[in-house]
Amino acid sequence: MLTGVLIATLLWITTPASQRTYLIHGYASSTLYMNSIQKHLKANGIATDNYRYKSIRDDLDTCGRKLFAHVKQNASDTISFVTHSMGGLVVRAMLRYANADSGFPVIWRIVMIAPPNHGAEIADFFSASRFLKTFLGPKVEKMRTDSNSYANGLPFPTRSQVAIIIGARSDSLGYNPFIKGDNDGYLKPDKALLGIEKDVAIVKSEHSFLTQNRHVRNLVLSFLQTGAFVDRP
Numbered sequence: 001m002l003t004g005v006l007i008a009t010l011l012w013i014t015t016p017a018s019q020r021t022y023l024i025h026g027y028a029s030s031t032l033y034m035n036s037i038q039k040h041l042k043a044n045g046i047a048t049d050n051y052r053y054k055s056i057r058d059d060l061d062t063c064g065r066k067l068f069a070h071v072k073q074n075a076s077d078t079i080s081f082v083t084h085s086m087g088g089l090v091v092r093a094m095l096r097y098a099n100a101d102s103g104f105p106v107i108w109r110i111v112m113i114a115p116p117n118h119g120a121e122i123a124d125f126f127s128a129s130r131f132l133k134t135f136l137g138p139k140v141e142k143m144r145t146d147s148n149s150y151a152n153g154l155p156f157p158t159r160s161q162v163a164i165i166i167g168a169r170s171d172s173l174g175y176n177p178f179i180k181g182d183n184d185g186y187l188k189p190d191k192a193l194l195g196i197e198k199d200v201a202i203v204k205s206e207h208s209f210l211t212q213n214r215h216v217r218n219l220v221l222s223f224l225q226t227g228a229f230v231d232r233p
Helices: 004-014 031-043 060-074 089-100 121-127 130-136 208-211 214-226
Strands: 021-024 048-051 079-084 108-115 161-168 200-204
Touching: 021 031, 021 060, 021 089, 031 048, 031 079, 031 208, 031 214, 048 060, 060 089, 060 121, 079 214, 089 108, 108 214, 161 208, 161 214, 200 214, 208 214
Parallel strands: 021 048, 021 079, 079 108, 108 161, 161 200
Antiparallel strands: none
């Protein structure tokens, strides 16, 4: 039986018009944060959908379900994703619906930029304050780093080629002094990894600025085109 990746490869070769790459922004963010990457991909012939969703109001399950419905409506044969921060969790939440639907498009490649796949230390910090937790909403609690957190219980995209871009300062301090060890201001590098990724790149950049980084744009493009990071910083 053909694997999902092989099927996706054949579809990519034979039906290029049915391809689409979805860009998924993070928490309390907007499509504007993904515009730079979208322009770079479009300039290189990749069809994109800069997906807008209610990252503060809707819970993660709802975000995942709505993304699932949006992708189904577009009816592409093969799709890829580029996510930033919590956008990676939205895609993983979507998998709960996509994995149960045999008619869902093949998810070929996923590039996750600074994803809190095992939670984020900044969420632990905010969750410790009742005021901040209430002000920032229930998603903060779901992005805690403890093993029983929502983020740690989401399915992995095991049928797709996955690459992860990590922000770090590459020293023992990181960008946030309240997080022990190297970090991007929000999470430590190890919290981004899934263990199934095909490639990993570390970029010297703070969490919020990664999507505007030239190296990140080139890394995203190279992985979507070749399945590997070519232009490393």
